[in-house]
Amino acid sequence: ETGVTQTPRHLVMGMTNKKSLKCEQHLGHNAMYWYKQSAKKPLELMFVYSLEERVENNSVPSRFSPECPNSSHLFLHLHTLQPEDSALYLCASSRSGGTGDTQYFGPGTRLTVL
Amino acid sequence: EDKVVQSPLSLVVHEGDTVTLNCSYEVTNFRSLLWYKQEKKAPTFLFMLTSSGIEKKSGRLSSILDNKELFSILNITATQTGDSAVYLCAVDGGETSGSRLTFGEGTQLTVNP
Numbered sequence: 565e566t567g568v569t570q571t572p573r574h575l576v577m578g579m580t581n582k583k584s585l586k587c588e589q590h591l592g593h594n595a596m597y598w599y600k601q602s603a604k605k606p607l608e609l610m611f612v613y614s615l616e617e618r619v620e621n622n623s624v625p626s627r628f629s630p631e632c633p634n635s636s637h638l639f640l641h642l643h644t645l646q647p648e649d650s651a652l653y654l655c656a657s658s659r660s661g662g663t664g665d666t667q668y669f670g671p672g673t674r675l676t677v678l
Numbered sequence: 679e680d681k682v683v684q685s686p687l688s689l690v691v692h693e694g695d696t697v698t699l700n701c702s703y704e705v706t707n708f709r710s711l712l713w714y715k716q717e718k719k720a721p722t723f724l725f726m727l728t729s730s731g732i733e734k735k736s737g738r739l740s741s742i743l744d745n746k747e748l749f750s751i752l753n754i755t756a757t758q759t760g761d762s763a764v765y766l767c768a769v770d771g772g773e774t775s776g777s778r779l780t781f782g783e784g785t786q787l788t789v790n791p
Contacts, residue, residue: 604783605783606682606781606782606783606784607721607766607768607779607781609778609779609780612778654720654721666710666712666723666726667712667779668723669714669720669721669722670720671720672720
């Protein structure tokens, strides 16, 4: 257990559905991250929040919409996804600031878009 | 743009063998290099390296960083079937607002009995 939880662990959705992924960290960290991991590709950074403000949006399509209501919670709202969006979505957190912060990952949500 | 390259991409060994995994990087604002082990789910943290030439060790695993030649190696001695996983190398090129990890593709290690 890394102190980062994600729900749901598995999600199957149609292209017209709207769903949300949830991430919660119990580590007292101030920065949270969404990553996408597709088959046979490196982890891709999607969004970064620091002190509840979005500080990075890595050219992610608008059908992915993040929300960070406080420093412990992070959401990824999904709408009108495409089959190529099927992947493992990982949330991570770090203390933020200073040098050498380690990011701690949640277990991920396995998303399948039909 | 930060870049991390791992080699080999895939490796198959027998139990008891020693393996060396390689990671080279290019990063504008180097803060640290991290190694993770990923089995079926999320990556689990192994090592964080910030200083060149200092070996980090945990059981049968060890790692060292050369920040002049811009690479790191991860050694696993006396491998076991439970070591089978993808090993990810990541470089933190972030700034004060938070870390920014750039990951390599990973090395898929398979240890056969």
